Amino acid sequence: MENSDKNTQLFLYLAGTYEMTAMMAMGKIKNPVTDKLEVDLTQAQFAIDILDMLKEKTKGNLTEYEQKFLENLIGQLKLNYLYESGKSTGDDKNNKTEGDK
16 A cells, blocks of 8 residues: 555544544544443543644645544534534533433
8 A cells, every 4th residue: 555545544533533423522423431322522522633633734745635534523613513512501501411311
């Protein structure tokens, strides 16, 4: 495997890891350890911020595909974050599990 192909795969894996972290923290997918939907919007925002930083720090060094992939990924996460944060009406709902009322 060519080094640039390997680096592309590693980059996509890294971005995907933070995507999954954000999705879990928004309660969109179950935490595989607890097997529960958990909402921690602070953690979700942190994962999105890391991807934003990655986008800024790699500007001019990504292929067109990598750049578009990252932009689309961040855009989708931000839309989901806005939706989830709009559902919260108080700080007590910012950190909950599916069993909480």
